[in-house]
Amino acid sequence: MISGYHRAGRYQENIVMWNAMLNGLVRNEQQEEAIQMFWYMMRLGLEADEFTFVSVLGACAHLDSHCLGRQVQCVTIKNYMAASLLVANATLDMHSKFGAIDDAKTLFNLIPYKDSVSWNTLTAGLVHNGEEEEVICMLRLMNADGIAPDEVSFATVVNACSSIRATETGKQIHCLAIKYSICSNHAVGSSLIDLYSKHGDLESCRKVLAQVDASSIVPVNALIAGLVQHNRNDEALQLFQQVLRDGFKPSSFTFSSILSGCTGLLSLIVGKQAHCYALKSGLLNDDSSLGVSLIRIYLKSKMPEDADKLLTEMPDHKNLLEWTAIISGYAQNGYSSQSLLSFWRMRSYDVHSDEATFASILKACSEMTALNDGKEIHGLIIKSGFNSYETSTSALIDMYSKCGDITSSFEAFKQLENKQGIMLWNSMIVGFAKNGYADEVLLLFQKMQKSQIKPDEVTFLGVLIACAHAGLISVGRHYFDYMNKVCGLVPRVDHYACFIDLLGRGGLLEEAEEVINQLPFRPDGVIWATYLAACRMHKDEERGKVAAKKLAELEPENSSTYVLLSSLHAAAGNFGEAKIAREAMRENGVTKFPGCSSVTVGNKTSLFLVQDKKHPDSLSIYEKLDNLTGMLKNDDDIEDYDMLTSAEMFG
Known part of the structure; x- marks a missing residue:
């Protein structure tokens, strides 16, 4: 259009028209077009004014292009516009948003008036760049410079106090705000509510809300968020209901806050109401945060169809936050295959993943042992540059380990240069441990200590698993004691379960029993199930009966109690007792959920349940299985065939 006017000789050197077009482009988030227009103006020889530079500097700030912004700053100096207060403020804002806070401070000191x-602008830049301590003295410096602080000044300084938990200083700022009669401002009020809520002073929050201009939902949102943060969810819900009665229109933040405070059935009820309201009011079009909250609720409530439908209702199919919510939600709630499908669907919309997306989808691949998909995603991670990030690399290590490809897992570990995060070391240690590489676990643990990385509870869990699987009883004892006595870490239930497993596998059932009796907490189902499995391994029926009884009392609907006990009796040759255990399971109405396994052939992953008859190839599969069963019966190395097959009755 501009080129057309130029060719027709109608472009006229009217800078007002050009500024209007520039400003319109920036306001409509067409930053690149605005900058192209600016350089076109320069080529035409038009003389830009201060409003031109304010618009183009704002465009540079939004594009996150510091190099381009510096070029424009040079043009302002060349055109003698740098001394303009409007231009100086816009340049100051640009440097602050780029994180070049030292440049911003230098420029600020050069502004004469x-x-x-x-x-x-400088105050907001300091907060944005994590220099809250310096922000707190800004009000005093403003006064010394003869500038009266306004609502924006107070809101920014209070936010700084809130960020660093400087509550007492925040209270002093509050008193000053009262003196300036601006506490009724919703931005100041919201900042004060956030300050007090983080300190747990919710009564002061309510007092602030009572003084704030009642025309805005923002301060109410701040109080609802504060109540939810301190688990006062009933009060938050009551305030939300009061908001509706008073005729306020809740925002997406209102719903997101209240939904995070709801649990169980209540979250689903409120979620469905929020969904209906959002559709009627168009909130889903304005902000993705509500949609993300609703997706998470539907998936936690085991309603994947509703979550998927909600995603299709959202207008922006290129919103990474929404896609990550549904991919991670599926993965976390047992819908790994849907998670994988959603990921590839997201890719079809040309949406680029971030570290959180990659970590979520790799979790789904781990659960499905979908190695081929995992390798393809690994390629995307390398292409995207996220292979140098700890979270995505840890997820890769975990995926390869769970798929049994420990070589690729260790390669991913070695290729990350910066190994300062404990999560990375833990992933590799646990991966080695669960794949039976005890020596590698112990070597890696020593290397980790030499690298000055402090082990945590997960680290020791991996070490204990490795020792248990390898039968390294004395080494396991050493590290169990080392964890508590040297590192000061209190063993959790899972650590004790691993230690009992270590002793049990080694045949030290009496010592394992003593450990259980001396536990600093009441033994739970995990402890007794671990001990029962050890009794089965060593055919100790008496101790096994005690463990099974304890486990049945704690978890009466847990089928593994009866399965383990029956297997124990069968292993000891006591098939009468094995039959009694199976009958007790039926009489108590306990159902064993069928096991599920998967196998990938080529690019196709097939899922199987126990005694699955619905698979299209089930006839040929069972024919092959019968052949293998016959071979097992004739194999002299299989000493305990009855124990291996007794579980079939539970399928």
């Missing part, structure tokens, strides 16, 4: 915008 600062206004409140100058001060507020």
Whole structure:
């Protein structure tokens, strides 16, 4: 259009028209087009004014292009516009948003006659760049410079106090805000509510809300979020209901806050109401945070169809936050195959993943042992540059380990240069442990200590698993004691379960029993199930009966109690007792959920249940299985065939 006007000789050197077009492009988030227009203006020889530079500097700030912004700053100097207060403030804002806070401070000190915008821009930049301590003294410096702080000044400084938990200083700022009669401002009020809620002073929050202008939902949102943060969910829900009665229109943040405070059936009820309201009011079009909250609720409530339908209702199919919510939600709630399908669907919309997306989808691959998909995603991670990030690399290590490809797992570990995060070491240690590489676990643990990385509870869990699987009883004892006595870490239930497993596998059932009797807490189902499995391994029926009884009392609907006890009796040759255990399971109405396994052939992953008859190839599969069963019966190395097959009755 502009080129057309130029060719027709109608472009006229009217800078007002050009500025209007520039401003329109920036306001409509067409930053690249605005910058192209600016350079076109320069080529035409038009003389830009201060409003031109304000618009184009704002465009540079939004594009996150510091190099381009510096070029425009040079043009302002060349055109003698850098001294303009409007241009100086816009340049100050640009440097702050780029994180070049030292440049912003230098420029600020060079401005001879600062206004409140100058001060507020630098203050906001300091908060944005994590220099809250310096922000707190800004109000005093403003006053010394003859500039009266306004609502923006107070809101920014209070936010800084809130970020660093400087509650007492925040209270002093509150008193000053009262003196300036601006506590009724919703931005100041919201900041004060956030400050007090983080300190747990919810009564002061309510007092602040009572003084704030009642025309805005923002301060109410801050109080609802504060109540939810401190688990006062009933009060948050009551306030939400009051908001509706008073005729306020809740925002997406209102719903997101209240939904995070609801649990179980209540979250689903409120979620469905929020979903209906969002569809009627168009909230889903304005902000993705509500959609993300609703997706998570539907998936936690085991309603994947509703979550998927909600995703299709959202207008922006290129919103990474929404896609990550559904991919991670599926993966976390047992819908791994849907998670994988959603990931490839997201890719079809040309949406680029971030570290959180990759970590979530790799979890799904781990659960499905979908090695081929995992390798393909590994390629995307390398292509995207996230292979240098700890979270995505840890997820890769975990995926390869669970798929049994420990070589690729260790390669991913070695290729990350910066190994300062404990999560990375833990992933590799646990991966080695669960794949039976005890020596590698112990070597890696020593290397980790030499690298000055402090082990945590997960680290020791991996070490204990490795020792248990390898039968390294004395080494396992050493590290169990080392964890508590040297590292000061209190063993959890899972650590004790691993230690009992270590002793049990080694045949030290009496010592394992003593450990259980001396536990600093009441033994749970995990402890007794571990001990029962050890009794089965060593055919100790008496101790096994005691463990099974304890486990049945704690978890009466747990089928593994009866399965393990029956297998124990069968292993000891006591088939009468094995039959009694199976009958007790039926009489108590306990159902064993069928086991599920998967196998990938080529690019196709097939899922199987126990005694599955619905698979299209089930006839040929069972024919092959019968052949293998016959071979097992004739194999002299299989000493305990009856124990291996007794579980079939539970399928």
